[in-house]
Amino acid sequence: MHIEPGLVDGTKLLLSYATATAALAYTAKLAWGMVKHSGAAALLLRSVIASVLVFVFFEVFPHHPVGISEVHLILGTTLLLIFGAAPAAIGLATGLLVQSVFFAPQDLPQYGMNVTTLLVPLFATVVLARRVIPENMAYVDLSYAQTFKLSVAYQGGIVLWVGFWAIYGHGVGAENLTSIGSFGAAYMTVVLLEPLIDLGVLAMAKSWRRLQGSAVLERRVYQAA
Numbered sequence: 001m002h003i004e005p006g007l008v009d010g011t012k013l014l015l016s017y018a019t020a021t022a023a024l025a026y027t028a029k030l031a032w033g034m035v036k037h038s039g040a041a042a043l044l045l046r047s048v049i050a051s052v053l054v055f056v057f058f059e060v061f062p063h064h065p066v067g068i069s070e071v072h073l074i075l076g077t078t079l080l081l082i083f084g085a086a087p088a089a090i091g092l093a094t095g096l097l098v099q100s101v102f103f104a105p106q107d108l109p110q111y112g113m114n115v116t117t118l119l120v121p122l123f124a125t126v127v128l129a130r131r132v133i134p135e136n137m138a139y140v141d142l143s144y145a146q147t148f149k150l151s152v153a154y155q156g157g158i159v160l161w162v163g164f165w166a167i168y169g170h171g172v173g174a175e176n177l178t179s180i181g182s183f184g185a186a187y188m189t190v191v192l193l194e195p196l197i198d199l200g201v202l203a204m205a206k207s208w209r210r211l212q213g214s215a216v217l218e219r220r221v222y223q224a225a
Helices: 010-038 040-059 076-083 085-103 105-132 144-170 174-187 190-207
Strands: 064-066 069-071
Touching: 010 040, 010 085, 010 105, 010 144, 040 076, 040 085, 064 174, 069 174, 076 085, 076 105, 076 144, 076 190, 085 105, 105 144, 144 174, 144 190
Parallel strands: none
Antiparallel strands: 064 069
């Protein structure tokens, strides 16, 4: 979902800096809460793993330019379920930054937009997860329907934010709206695949019970709330 260079430029970029600052500040709040609950070591370990995975998702996994942006397999809900909200958010922000600095410096002016587009839907998915997943259910017991709802929320949020940035930058002309539609249609195909990946990863976790209680995985993977 890398925003194409030039889609938003000039003083309009100031809004992206503001939204990114707010998203990163909320990430810091989540991180502090995790430190108090699970310790700094767990936060650091999971954040490093998540950051490496996000870098792989962006730089190594197939990605294709469609319309106003690129279609990536981000696996945000997978990171959320396996590592928790704070490590997932830190991983998304850090992995994206490393990829931009070392492999796609032309994307750096768009970093504020890109990080906002990744993190705000993640935070919304955290809220939805509290409604979709019963407190007495461990994540390893989730169904496709439950993970599908989370994926729709996350990927749909990304599409909405990309559309917002496109309209904010270039208005509501026919060509721009067509590009937004092409991107949205292509990106939402990820919604069908991501829940299957989520369930596959959770199935592997379920077979590796020795990881239960370790600092590597979110506690809810194996335990009810």
